[in-house]
Amino acid sequence: MLPLKERFDLPQGVIYLDGNSLGPLPRGAVARATEVMTQQWGQELIRAWNTAGWMDLPVRVGDRIAPLIGAVPGTVATGDTLSIKVYQALVAALKLRPDRRLILSDKGNFPSDLYMAQGLIETLDQGYRLLTPDPEDVLNTLSARGEEVAVLMLTHVDYRTGRMHDMAALTQAAQAAGAVVIWDLAHSAGAMALDLTGSKAEFAVGCTYKYLNGGPGAPAFIYARPDLIEAVEPALAGWMGHEAPFAMDPAYRPAMSTERLRVGTPPIVQLAILDAALDAWEGVNLTELRAATMTLSDRFIAEVERRCPALTLASPRDARRRGAQVAFAFEHGYPAMQALIDQGVIGDFRAPDIMRFGFTPLFLDEDDVVAAAAVLERVIADGLYREARFQNRAKVT
Ligand SMILES: *Cc1c(COP(=O)(O)O)cnc(C)c1O
Secondary structure: OOOOHHHEOOOOOOEEOOOOOOOOOEOOHHHHHHHHHHHHHHHHHHHHHHHOOHHHHHHHHHHHHHHHHOOOOOOEEEOOOHHHHHHHHHHHHHHHOOOOOEEEOOOOOOHHHHHHHHHHHHHHOOOOEEEOOOHHHHHHHHHHHHHHEEEEEEEOEOOOOOEEOOHHHHHHHHHHOOOEEEEEOOOOEOOEOOOHHHHOOOEEEEOOOOOOOOOOOOOOEEEEOHHHHHHOOOOOOOHHHEOOHHHOOOOOOEOOOHHHHOOOOOOHHHHHHHHHHHHHHOOOOHHHHHHHHHHHHHHHHHHHHHHOOOOEEOOOOOHHHEOOEEEEEOOOHHHHHHHHHHOOEEOEEEOOOEEEEEOOOOOOOHHHHHHHHHHHHHHHHOOHHHOHHHOOOOOOO
8 A cells, every 4th residue: 555655745855765754745744734723823823722622732743753763652752843742751761769879871872952952951960871882782781780870861873874783682681771761753753663652761852844744843752651750859940841821829849640741832834734744654553564664775785785895884784773764884975865866866974974864754665765775876986976066065965
């Protein structure tokens, strides 16, 4: 049944291999945003919080994300950005292990996740330390120093190489050592079937503008294991996480649900767009999606290696150990990506030398992948990337 290209508004003549960074525009999103702005905001004005269900939208959308990450409804709160959700999860996790001082992550983690941890450590000023071993050494570090680890905080799929951690095994090892576990699912949610409940992890966070196609700046999500929600002390005690926001109680009383991880007023237009985007997942079997991703990415690797010997695979060769993206290292990676985009094949570049391609079978098929590899071959073999206009680094790469 895949792909489902008709569920997206993709420009003609473009092969989009960057749905891992910003998902494309889902078909119903423009109509939904227009309805929210003209009918709801425009006509209903402030009444829309009640009459158009705005107040319930963050919860409703969280409940629609839950099955996509292997969680049950009522366990996922939406809002803010992923960086904020990382911070909240980290504070909540540290409070669950007050006598431990190590935060264990890995060197390949997304910079913002590490920055949030570093900033929090400085704010707390209580002797916390962040350990960032090589991703392959996380398990060893847990064996050696697990008793000191308060929190294991990892991104499931590496943003640069696509290398995937073994979520079940690492969660089990960390919890056996007494640590709390946070998974960042930024590059996993919507890319594969996940079993958050089965993993028994305490927390998970993620964003919705990548594989979930919620649009630029779409709200993030946070999951807390339902049995410990009442033990979670929200670090950012905003009124939308209060048990009764409109009681206007000067004392903070957290909601007795995952909603306590909300902070302020929800971004309604963006949430409505995300709600429309989640329609694209109707009837999609995530196990089939994963199989299709593996086929597409394996085919791309084979084509690129045959056609472009100057590029070196920087992702695990075994598709079972990769997420839905493939990275190739190339010393002229930045201008090569610009030249490729100029030819209608859109991927992206991550410093220092990674050309990154996402394989999202909701809207890609094998013909797209082969055609993209053929264009890449031309860009490299004919030296198209040497043109001056491709050399200057833009703000977003
Ligand atoms: C994309 C991404 C982010 C981005 O965080 P924002 O606050 O939404 O900008 C953070 N962490 C990881 C692992 C990501 O992949």
